[in-house]
Amino acid sequence: MNRIGLERKVLNENDRLAAGLRSRFAASNVLCVNLISSPGAGKTSLLERTLESFDRDARVAVLTGDIQTENDANRLRCYGFPVRQITTRGTCHLDARMVERGLEDWRLTDLDLLLIENVGNLVCPSSYDLGEAAKVVLLSVTEGEDKPLKYPSIFFKSELMVLNKIDLLPYVPFDIAAAEENARRVNPNAEIIRVSCTQKNGIAEWLAWLAARRDRMLSGRTSAV
Amino acid sequence: MNRIGLERKVLNENDRLAAGLRSRFAASNVLCVNLISSPGAGKTSLLERTLESFDRDARVAVLTGDIQTENDANRLRCYGFPVRQITTRGTCHLDARMVERGLEDWRLTDLDLLLIENVGNLVCPSSYDLGEAAKVVLLSVTEGEDKPLKYPSIFFKSELMVLNKIDLLPYVPFDIAAAEENARRVNPNAEIIRVSCTQKNGIAEWLAWLAARRDRMLSGRTSAV
Numbered sequence: 383m384n385r386i387g388l389e390r391k392v393l394n395e396n397d398r399l400a401a402g403l404r405s406r407f408a409a410s411n412v413l414c415v416n417l418i419s420s421p422g423a424g425k426t427s428l429l430e431r432t433l434e435s436f437d438r439d440a441r442v443a444v445l446t447g448d449i450q451t452e453n454d455a456n457r458l459r460c461y462g463f464p465v466r467q468i469t470t471r472g473t474c475h476l477d478a479r480m481v482e483r484g485l486e487d488w489r490l491t492d493l494d495l496l497l498i499e500n501v502g503n504l505v506c507p508s509s510y511d512l513g514e515a516a517k518v519v520l521l522s523v524t525e526g527e528d529k530p531l532k533y534p535s536i537f538f539k540s541e542l543m544v545l546n547k548i549d550l551l552p553y554v555p556f557d558i559a560a561a562e563e564n565a566r567r568v569n570p571n572a573e574i575i576r577v578s579c580t581q582k583n584g585i586a587e588w589l590a591w592l593a594a595r596r597d598r599m600l601s602g603r604t605s606a607v
Numbered sequence: 608m609n610r611i612g613l614e615r616k617v618l619n620e621n622d623r624l625a626a627g628l629r630s631r632f633a634a635s636n637v638l639c640v641n642l643i644s645s646p647g648a649g650k651t652s653l654l655e656r657t658l659e660s661f662d663r664d665a666r667v668a669v670l671t672g673d674i675q676t677e678n679d680a681n682r683l684r685c686y687g688f689p690v691r692q693i694t695t696r697g698t699c700h701l702d703a704r705m706v707e708r709g710l711e712d713w714r715l716t717d718l719d720l721l722l723i724e725n726v727g728n729l730v731c732p733s734s735y736d737l738g739e740a741a742k743v744v745l746l747s748v749t750e751g752e753d754k755p756l757k758y759p760s761i762f763f764k765s766e767l768m769v770l771n772k773i774d775l776l777p778y779v780p781f782d783i784a785a786a787e788e789n790a791r792r793v794n795p796n797a798e799i800i801r802v803s804c805t806q807k808n809g810i811a812e813w814l815a816w817l818a819a820r821r822d823r824m825l826s827g828r829t830s831a832v
Binding site for chain 1: 727
């Protein structure tokens with residue numbers, strides 16, 4: 383088998399597992415969101431702001447992926463919700479089997495929302511379906527406004543772009559209008575929310591997006607029945 | 608053949624081509640440096656500061672990799688040196704064959720220095736030898752001081768870490784001492800240069816490093832004869 387054939391087989395196997403996860407999430411009314419970005423764009427910070435905003439009885443859990451270290455899970459556990467680290471030990475993305483294992487002893491019926499933080503990588507994670515309802519891409523204003531054009535796959539596949547670190551706009555050469563135009567050139571349907579996790583701007587809009595997205599999932603399922 | 612077997616075969620083929628490139632660079636006294644970082648950490652900006660610092664008769668060329676767009680080559684061509692874009696069309700790293708093709712009609716004997724800007728990705732490029740004399744990793748202070756621990760492979764394999772965007776230190780929660788300690792935990796021999804491409808700090812040290820690294824390559828070769 384040639385390289386492309388093998389890659390297709392690996393991806394097909396992943397798609398099969400992801401479809402199984404998607405059915406399980408739907409059966410339990412769990413909204414699953416897959417957060418993808420470059421290293422250091424602020425995925426963990428966004429999760430911190432998200433978890434701290436929830437009441438203690440919120441039905442939310444986090445799977446957080448990294449190549450090495452338990453740092454992110456350690457940062458996120460203090461909010462009192464279930465958090466599990468997936469350490470890929472070299473692999474540049476999460477795949478559906480890692481998510482399946484990560485969920486092993488959790489009951490999905492205890493959850494409304496599952497947030498998955500992918501490995502920091504703007505390329506490879508876009509090829510691996512994790513059974514999520516939606517991919518969300520984070521872009522930080524320090525990375526430059528051309529990134530949607532240079533890494534189009536993940537911007538094309540994401541329902542939402544979170545434009546993070548807007549508190550740094552006065553200090554960096556970043557054209558926010560051009561960034562948003564570039565994102566919409568790649569994906570005309572993309573929603574965009576401007577966020578600063580350090581200044582806590584845009585967090586309410588992000589939480590509203592999550593709530594609306596879950597409502598949409600549930601009503602879509604109802605109307606499809 | 609299983610997945611790991613095939614991956615090894617692909618890497619072995621890459622190593623063979625990279626060894627050929629390394630011989631050609633050595634035979635022509637060309638220092639080849641492979642720049643690797645997250646998207647938006649400042650590889651192209653560092654190349655801009657580098658090229659603008661050289662006299663017009665400097666014997667330097669650039670190969671710049673991206674998944675899509677010719678943006679980087681367009682940014683770099685104005686300095687008057689040979690620049691070629693390698694567009695990978697989806698592939699998450701450069702490999703030795705792409706470099707070989709990128710060099711096709713260039714005479715290495717016209718060069719002292721070849722700078723290769725890899726695809727923005729802190730993971731996959733570390734596995735692909737391009738025949739370079741040295742890998743250099745860029746980390747920007749907006750990405751967080753934990754990145755050497757989370758992405759150890761590239762920090763382990765790089766001779767130099769360029770810590771970029773230090774002009775943003777007053778505005779971001781970044782512990783520079785911890786970042787440098789983390790880098791040295793992964794690679795005790797790593798050299799570190801603090802740089803701001805926008806404020807032009809540390810550029811002289813970077814140019815001095817390049818010059819000293821080429822001298823070291825030449826003297827190593829001479830003493831080996």
